[in-house]
Amino acid sequence: MRKNGRKADELRDITISKNYVMHPEGSVLVAFGNTKVICNATVENNVPRFLKGKNMGWVTAEYGMLPRSTNERMRREAKIKQSGRTMEIQRLIGRSLRSSVNLDKLGERSITIDCDVIQADGGTRTASITGGFVALCLALRSLESENFSSANVIKSFTGSVSLGKVNGEIILDLDYEEDSNAETDMNFIMNESGNFIEIQGTAEEGHFSHEELNKMVFLASQGIKKIIEIQKNVLNNYE
Numbered sequence: 700m701r702k703n704g705r706k707a708d709e710l711r712d713i714t715i716s717k718n719y720v721m722h723p724e725g726s727v728l729v730a731f732g733n734t735k736v737i738c739n740a741t742v743e744n745n746v747p748r749f750l751k752g753k754n755m756g757w758v759t760a761e762y763g764m765l766p767r768s769t770n771e772r773m774r775r776e777a778k779i780k781q782s783g784r785t786m787e788i789q790r791l792i793g794r795s796l797r798s799s800v801n802l803d804k805l806g807e808r809s810i811t812i813d814c815d816v817i818q819a820d821g822g823t824r825t826a827s828i829t830g831g832f833v834a835l836c837l838a839l840r841s842l843e844s845e846n847f848s849s850a851n852v853i854k855s856f857t858g859s860v861s862l863g864k865v866n867g868e869i870i871l872d873l874d875y876e877e878d879s880n881a882e883t884d885m886n887f888i889m890n891e892s893g894n895f896i897e898i899q900g901t902a903e904e905g906h907f908s909h910e911e912l913n914k915m916v917f918l919a920s921q922g923i924k925k926i927i928e929i930q931k932n933v934l935n936n937y938e
Contacts, residue, residue: 701877703732707870708918710860710925711822715833715933724810725837727933729830732874733820738830739813740838746807756805758835760792762827764816788824789814791897795828795888796835798896799857806847810838821861821875825886828859833930855890858926862887862915864907871918883907887919891927 705711711732719728725740746757762785766772776785792814812834814827839849863873863881870877878884882905888896907915 701870702874707868708921710872710922711874713829713926713929715830715929717833717837717933717936723834723838724841725834725839727830727834727837729826729833731822731826731829731872733818734822734826734874735816735818736823736826736830737813737815737817738827738834739815740831740834741811741813742838742842743809743811744807746809750807754807755802756800756807757802757809758793758797758800758805758812759809760789760796760812760814760827760831762789762792762814762816762824764819764823768816768819788827791824791888791899792827792831795857795859795896796831799832799835799854799890801852801854804852808842810835819875821873821878825859825861825872825888828857828888829926829930832857833933836934855892856927856930857888857890857896858923858930859886859888860919860922860926861885862919862922864902864905864911869911869914869918871922883911885915885919887916887923889920889923891924893920893924 714730716728720726720739723739724742727738729736766775812831814831816823839852843849861873862871862885864883865877865881883902885900887898
């Protein structure tokens, strides 16, 4: 039995609180168990140089961990001195969220999703993608007008979850203790049609079989279906 009595195929308690910060066009606090991330979406009426004049938009992301989001204080990162891990995660978030949007229907606008981890207990990148998508949708809603429909811009709901092989067992949605002891560590990003956007995985402490990979794919699919249901419920609640 896992911490808090979770079964192998059970997600942590997931909550997404809308409008957590008052200034951004879209903002949420997302919690995967004890992992908590603030996701803020900012809309700007410009695009990167390579998109100018093409009537297309852009979606990107930045990611960071606050100094006491972990057990021991970590040094605050300056943007020019970001770690390789930070850059890899924020690029993953950006790729994942861009895949959910019809950039040609966004107009010449850029949306930046800032994902700030305020408390880390495993799965910060999967929480950032999941919460970042909701913040992105809220930002698009803020642009709603006669000439702009957020529904036309969103291509597909997108969610993410981690999996791993711990003590020989495949388990869903790892917390930090499970992740740090995993023989295999995987992150899945999928859309609401059940199609893959990206898979990250490694077996640093062992290996995994074809059968175990199939089980991870199945559990990820089931987990992300539930995550997307949570996203939809949050966005359908207009309070």
